[in-house]
Amino acid sequence: MVNLSLLLKYQSLAIIFTIIALTKVNSFYFNFPTFQQSDRSTNFLLSKYSNIYKDDIQVTPDNRGSPISNYSGRAFYKKPYTLWKKNKLSSFNTTFVLNISPVTSPRGEGIAFILTSDTTLPDESDNTTANPNSPDGILAVEFNTRQSSTQDRPDNLVGININSIFGLKQASLENTKVNLSSGLDVTMRIQYSNDIISVFGSMSNSNDSMETLLVSPPLSLASFLKQEVYVGFSASTSNTTETNSVRAWEFNGVDIANSNKNNLLQIIWIIIPIVIIIGVLVFFLVYRNVKRSMEIQEDTYPRIEDQIQYSSMAPKKYRLKELMKATGGFSHQNKLGEGGFGTVYKGFLGKNNKEIAVKRVSKNSRQGKKEFIAEVTTIGSLHHKNLVKLIGWCYENKELLLVYEFMPNGSLDKYLFNKTRELELHFSKVLAWKTRNSVIGDVAQALDYLHNGCEKRVLHRDIKASNIMLDFDYVAKLGDFGLARIVQMRNETHHSTKEIAGTPGYMAPEIFLTGRATVETDVYAFGVLVLEVVCGKRPRNMYAQDDYKYSIVYWVWELYGEGKIVSAVDDRISSEEEEIEKVEIVLILGLSCCHPNPHERPSMKTVLMVLNGEASPPMVPIERPAFVWPAMPSSFKQNENGSLISGTLTPFTQLGGR
Secondary structure, eight states: OOOHHHHHHHHHHHHHHHHHHHSOOOEEEEEESSOOTTHHHHTEEEOTTOEEETTEEEEEOOOTTSOOTTOEEEEEESSOEEOEETTEEOOEEEEEEEEEEEOSSSOOOOEEEEEESOOSOOSOTTOOSOOTTOSSOEEEEEEESSOOSTTSOSSSEEEEEESSSSOSEEEEOTTSSOOGGGSSEEEEEEEEETTEEEEEEESSSOGGGOEEEEEOOOOOGGGTSOSEEEEEEEEEOSSSOEEEEEEEEEEEEEOSTTOOOOOHHHHHHHHHHHHHHHHHHHHHHHHHHHHHHHHSOOOSSTTHHHHHHHSTTOOEEOOHHHHHHHTTTTOGGGEEEEOSSEEEEEEEETTTTEEEEEEEEOTTOSSHHHHHHHHHHHHTTOOOTTBOOEEEEEEETTEEEEEEEOOTTOBTHHHHHOOOHHHHHHTHHHHSHHHHHHHHHHHHHHHHIIIIISSSEEEOOOOOGGGEEEOTTOOEEEOOOTTOEEESSTTOOEEEOSEEEEOTTSSOTTHHHHOEEEHHHHHHHHHHHHHHHHHOOOSBOTTOSOTTTTBHHHHHHHHHHTTOGGGGSOTTSOTTTOOHHHHHHHHHHHHHHTOSSGGGSOOHHHHHHHHTTSSOOOOOOSSOOOOOSSOOOOSTTTTSOOOOOOOOOOOOOEEEEO
16 A cells, blocks of 8 residues: 555655746856957956956966066956845856966966955055955955965965955965966866855866865855955966966856746646646656565665664764765765775864765665675774774765765875876875885784784785875875674684675685685785885786786786896886885785785784894795695794684685775
8 A cells, every 4th residue: 555645745845846947046157268358348347457368368467578567457257246145145166267377486476266346456466365445355265376475385375365365274285286387277166155165176177187175164254245246366466477367267156136036826837737747657656666665675784773883893973964064965076086885075074174084885885784884893993003093984864974084195096006297296205115115014014903903803805005095194094994804703813705805906816715814815915015016006907817917916926036026116216215125125025925825925923024124024936836725834934823724615606896
């Protein structure tokens, strides 16, 4: 029998959506791919020294070689925009292309996108973003190419100012791809929504490649700016000069002032027949869904919250509305990337706007719930300086969310495998041998803690470059415990599974036979990570039929057999920084971790001793031994607390690659 209340709910929603669809939503919109001289009088308000020249708005003049010192200018779109009305805030998105070309050295101070009701130019030629004599208020999003005050950070940065030249919030562009003073075109997008401004930038014209440069705290613009404001640009020069040009500009905002008041009677006459039709369709839809729901089996994990709270390891539980607010409703602009089973967003939590990373588990993920529970119950109470800290979790309205500490320098893989010259300049610090060696040591300490330092041994099962996160000082932290499993008893050596889990290229050969995760399979993945960090190459050929034959392990082992192992080192490690003996030791250590016989792999305690110079690396044969099962016992691990690998086969169903 069809649930009548559910049917009425669907009908009510249908009416609401129909009214919304019939209601005309007005927008304040313009788009200038280029600028013409005719636009000067018809579309723009330009100050004395601003002009349209060579299809650009020259906010500060391009005098074709003549001096341009001590000029200032403003350029506004001619029609005012209603920013707020009756305590209701509008929202907008604007995208523009800037070209800032230094004329002197040092260069000038940059350009600003502004909102203000006062279109006049201040008397002070070196300050065009704040007029102390104007009661109208001004908001400026500054794109600075040189330090303009003692409170500014030096050179390239983005800042937000309100009624002042001093930044309310600033963000350096040092670790981004964006270079404002390069003389090249820079595409910027500013989004204003829920009283928060987000700034994005790119050195190309593609919105897909834009980086998040700055996200403001709530601004309370209605208390600073008048209802109607003009949108435009402001710039000035002093003794140090540059040309400040706007090459294209698009603006799209909600027009609160001209929202139509619809004729309710007309809407009713239109929606009555529509609602009848929709009601019939909804009836069959509800009937079909109810029938289907009776056939669906019970959820595999019906009591996620009970399972998590039963664990003593679970961290803090957050409410969904808290995390929705923190991430701007999981805004695409706050997206940091996609992990093994979900999407990660940047957020700001609490009154102090603490930076966090929120992983939103995909609702289409077959293993999502299982991995969610594994991560919360595994890493929740682990504390180590080289593990990404899990702050909390949320399960509400079928949303599975994990809250982590924010890692400002992102994941290791983007530094190793980006080959463009521009990115190499930005990533020069992390590409240096000293930092790479430090990253390897950090991950080794994290794994030693999981294998030997916890009350219950933890097997990570997915060690790879994309799961290694870097903090502000490039300290490496191991994250993503979605595949991790706890070995309940200290004398247990493995975790059996019906699915082979991990990432192709990092998985030890025996796991395809046994279906077992062990400390040795973690060590193998660590060895592959060591090789790719030193060599700057991915662990396998993505298009190869045989993962092992075409893997980085085979390649480095062949060079080792030829006495040329050092030639495997990433050529981006400069010769001045390279410590040949240390590099060779680390590469040989990586090969020993990738030995086909799991008994021959060193423990993480041994790995740390080698990295710290307290022991020599294990002996590695010149030729890579063939994989044989059952594996022969090792001689060098007799006194270690290693795992005894059983030759018993455990059936499995499929490969769980990530």
